[in-house]
Amino acid sequence: MTKKTHSIGELARELDITTRTIRFYEDMGLLSPERRGQTRIYTPADRVRLKLILRGKRLGFSLAESRELIELYNPDADNNQTQLKALLGKIAEKRAQLLRQLHDIEVMQIELDEAERRCQDAMRTADPSTLSGESA
Amino acid sequence: MTKKTHSIGELARELDITTRTIRFYEDMGLLSPERRGQTRIYTPADRVRLKLILRGKRLGFSLAESRELIELYNPDADNNQTQLKALLGKIAEKRAQLLRQLHDIEVMQIELDEAERRCQDAMRTADPSTLSGESA
DNA sequence: CCCCAAGTTGACGTTAACGTAAAGTGCGGA
DNA sequence: TCCGCACTTTACGTTAACGTCAACTTGGGG
Numbered sequence: 001m002t003k004k005t006h007s008i009g010e011l012a013r014e015l016d017i018t019t020r021t022i023r024f025y026e027d028m029g030l031l032s033p034e035r036r037g038q039t040r041i042y043t044p045a046d047r048v049r050l051k052l053i054l055r056g057k058r059l060g061f062s063l064a065e066s067r068e069l070i071e072l073y074n075p076d077a078d079n080n081q082t083q084l085k086a087l088l089g090k091i092a093e094k095r096a097q098l099l100r101q102l103h104d105i106e107v108m109q110i111e112l113d114e115a116e117r118r119c120q121d122a123m124r125t126a127d128p129s130t131l132s133g134e135s136a
Numbered sequence: 137m138t139k140k141t142h143s144i145g146e147l148a149r150e151l152d153i154t155t156r157t158i159r160f161y162e163d164m165g166l167l168s169p170e171r172r173g174q175t176r177i178y179t180p181a182d183r184v185r186l187k188l189i190l191r192g193k194r195l196g197f198s199l200a201e202s203r204e205l206i207e208l209y210n211p212d213a214d215n216n217q218t219q220l221k222a223l224l225g226k227i228a229e230k231r232a233q234l235l236r237q238l239h240d241i242e243v244m245q246i247e248l249d250e251a252e253r254r255c256q257d258a259m260r261t262a263d264p265s266t267l268s269g270e271s272a
Numbered sequence: 273c274c275c276c277a278a279g280t281t282g283a284c285g286t287t288a289a290c291g292t293a294a295a296g297t298g299c300g301g302a
Numbered sequence: 303t304c305c306g307c308a309c310t311t312t313a314c315g316t317t318a319a320c321g322t323c324a325a326c327t328t329g330g331g332g
Contacts, residue, residue, distance in 0.1 A: 009278065019279085024320060038280055038327075052247075055240050060196015062318075069244075072251045075258040084259045091252050098241050098248075104191045105234050105241075108205075111188075112234075115208045116227050122211040123220045145308065155309085160290060174297070174310055198288075273332105280327070286320085297310065302303100 006042045015050060025053060028063050030070065059101065069094065142178045151186060161189060164199050166206065195237065205230065 012019045025031050026040075030053055033040040042050075049070055056066035072091055075084065148155045161167050162176075166189055169176040178186075185206055192202035208227055211220065 007278080018321080020322085021320065023280090028319090040279085055244065058196070058240050059237060059244070060194070064318090073247065073254075075251075075255050079258060081259060084255055087255050088252065091248055091255065095245070095248055098245055101195060101237070102241055104194050105238055108191065108195070109231070109234055111209065112227055112231055115211075116224065118209075119211050119220055119223050119227065122215060123217060143308080154291080156292085157290065159310090164289090176309085200288090275331090277330095278328090280325100282324085282326100283322100284324105285322070288318090289316100291314105291316070293314085294312085295310100296312105298308090300305105300307100302305085 004044060006047065008040050008042065011042050011047060011050065015054060017054070022050070025050070025063065028067070030063060030067050140180060142183065144176050144178065147178050147183060147186065151190060153190070158186070161186070161199065164203070166199060166203050 006014075008019045008022055012022060022031070026033070031042075031046055031049060033042045033046050035041065052070060052073075053063070053066045056069060061069070068090065072087060072094070075087065079087065142150075144155045144158055148158060158167070162169070167178075167182055167185060169178045169182050171177065188206060188209075189199070189202045192205060197205070204226065208223060208230070211223065215223065
């Protein structure tokens with residue numbers, strides 16, 4: 001059975017971040033691992049949270065935004081109807097933001113296509129004297 | 137004919153950023169508008185560059201990355217074959233990065249779906265006493 | 273028992289991306 | 303002519319997200 005908990009070092013190595021980063025996220029309230037004495041112990045759930053944060057980072061989310069996201073995934077038992085409605089609203093917001101990013105990516109992909117085309121055109125029409133030595 | 141150049145203030149208003157930001161981008165080498173005396177004059181091309189930077193920001197790109205992107209779109213006449221190959225390589229990198237982001241967005245959308253579902257479940261099963269006053 | 277690797281808590285340093293305040297320039301209108 | 307507004311440069315301040323020591327403690331191996 002795949003070991004259920006991790007040390008901070010293990011997590012850091014696996015996710016390719018530093019322990020400092022993990023502790024920082026804890027300071028920011030994004031994680032709250034258990035303790036055995038002083039030592040932090042991370043559950044699979046903590047690992048999931050971390051990966052969620054890192055995914056957020058890859059999309060340009062701030063830690064505050066990632067914290068919001070994490071909270072969205074937690075309809076805690078103590079949420080009343082009003083709070084739940086607010087949650088649904090925030091979910092819709094995030095969704096809209098993702099759609100905007102999708103659009104931005106599409107546009108950027110097209111621009112990259114054009115850039116590549118121009119680049120290849122330039123290679124074909126380039127002065128052959130600038131060839132940098134692959135012919136004997 | 138739609139006026140061809142813009143003042144820094146016009147651009148700032150249109151793109152919803154500050155003039156400080158625009159000047160900062162210039163300091164970072166992302167823009168180099170013409171001058172009429174001291175005053176900066178922005179061409180449509182400058183405007184395009186700016187929008188490109190802002191799109192990059194929405195996707196979490198740093199200004200350095202945006203500068204790279206801008207350079208990708210400029211197969212300057214003075215690029216030799218070696219440089220052009222390097223450009224194609226960078227274009228491929230950016231493409232890969234965008235694909236990663238696309239994947240991240242997909243995953244996140246699914247997670248939002250689940251979050252929304254859980255949230256609505258919670259609303260249905262919630263203690264009706266927490267209803268905050270919409271029934272007469 | 274002692275050491276070392278891996279953990280811990282401070283605390284200060286650093287980088288990116290601007291904000292903000294100060295002090296001056298240039299120009300179209302009353 | 304003087305006002306006001308938009309522009310300019312210079313320079314210091316700020317926030318987020320860590321990096322980088324320093325000075326501990328702690329559990330297991332020789």
